[in-house]
Amino acid sequence: MAEQLKLRVLVADDDFRRLDVPSGMPRTLTDLQSTIRQAFGIERDFRIQFMDPDFNNEFMNITSMQDIQDRSTIKLVYMANLDTSASLSKQYPTCSLDSSASPESIQRNSSLSSSSSNSDSTIILPQSDSELRSCAWPREFTIPRFSFNVEVQLQRGNETFRETGTRLKITPGVKSDILEKLAEAIFQFTAYPQNYQIDEVAGALIKKFPCLQEPSATGYYGWMISLKYKMANYRTKMRNIGCPEVTINALKNKSSDDCLPAKNVKKPKKAEVNFCPLHPAGETDDSLENIRVELLTDVRRRNSASDVRQKMSRTFSYRRQEVVQGSPTAGEFKARWPALFQINEVKACFFC
Structure with a gap:
């Protein structure tokens, strides 16, 4: 109990x-x-x-x-x-410990500063599918559920292991299914897992299914190597369907000086979760560029704070891709996105 x-x-x-x-x-x-x-x-x-x-x-x-x-x-x-003295506050999603469930998108809420007299100070934007993930790497990785036939084999394997100490002899198909599910679960948190993260996943797998132990010092060294290769294959799969977080590292998107698979690989930093999200549903680079041009006019108009906040939230993915892929200078970025340097948006950096 x-x-x-x-x-x-x-x-x-x-x-x-x-x-x-x-x-x-x-x-x-x-x-x-x-x-x-x-x-x-x-x-x-x-x-x-x-x-x-x-x-x-x-x-x-x-x-x-x-x-x-x-x-x-x-x-x-x-x-x-929420504190209306902040120019922007976010509604954080609840993150399930079940890593097989897709993480919800973050909903951005915008609010006027405390000096504003507008009574409708908070704008809740509709939920968007543009963000790939919203949860950081968990403290304890939860193994996802596998297909029914694999789960049955693993449960029986655990029973046999507890009774006789005999490890489960898995077929290539079963191992492939396990690795595919694990790669999918890992990708929900990070596209480029570090060694310690791969170690945690392999350790969690053996802890849940001890029948999968190997005759090595840790009992899961072979699973770690297989997971590393599987993650590389999974990134290729996601790149082929256009996932921007891995597409930016494709050779065709690199300069001639960096045209090597392992050179200048762009990855999220420690504090970043949504490193390079997808565009909101129905938006393209051209449509978001049009919104960016409109923002150049909006920032010079009075009483346009609400429009600016909505358009800045709408163009977040476009702005992220520009930063990650283009690496513009501060001056260039300020010229293209002057609204980002307004006091409301600067405050948002501290309250998001």
Whole structure:
């Protein structure tokens, strides 16, 4: 039986309440939100923050359930009450620990500065499919579900391993299915996993299915090598269907000086999640370029803050591809995107 979970919940200013979850830690943030709604009768939309001991107990947005421990303090941040002193605030999605589920897109909310007299200070843009991912690498990687026939073989293999210690003899087809599912799950977090991430995935696989152990020091060295090759093949597959995050590293998109597969590979930095997202549905480079041209006029007009915010959010993917692929200088970028250097957009960098 799961141990009972006890949480200290900041429901509102100076309103701390105790939350007891007899069934233990919820599987996903969505489940935790539902539990909180039922316990306290909350109908409004909210996101959850946790008190992070690594940052002087400041409240941070939760990205996975590993952020929460028993007797932790969490805080509810309501969507309608986001700080209007910030020019932009984002509505963060809930990220499931089930890595086989596709991550939801981030919804961007724009708001006027506190000096604005506009009562409708927050603009919630419609959810877009333009972002490839919204969750950083989890603290504990969750192995996805494989096809039914593979799951049956692995479960029987585990039973035999526990009884006799005999490892499962897998066929090439079963191994290919396992690697394909793992590559798909890894790609939801990063297209270019580092060695320690590959190690974590292979270790999690052996932990869940000990019948797959190998006669090596770690028990999964061969799985690590196979995963590295599979990820390379999976990137090729995604490049062929036009995924921009890997397309930018294709040889045809490199200069003659960098025309080598392993040279100048563009990857997201540690703090970046949506490194090079797809364009919003229905948009192309030409349509987004037209919006960029309109922005040049909008930034010079009064009372155009709402239009500027919407168009800047709409052109985010276009702007990212320009930065990642073109590497423009600050002066060139300011000339093309003057709205990005306005006070509202500068503040957004600190509140997003």
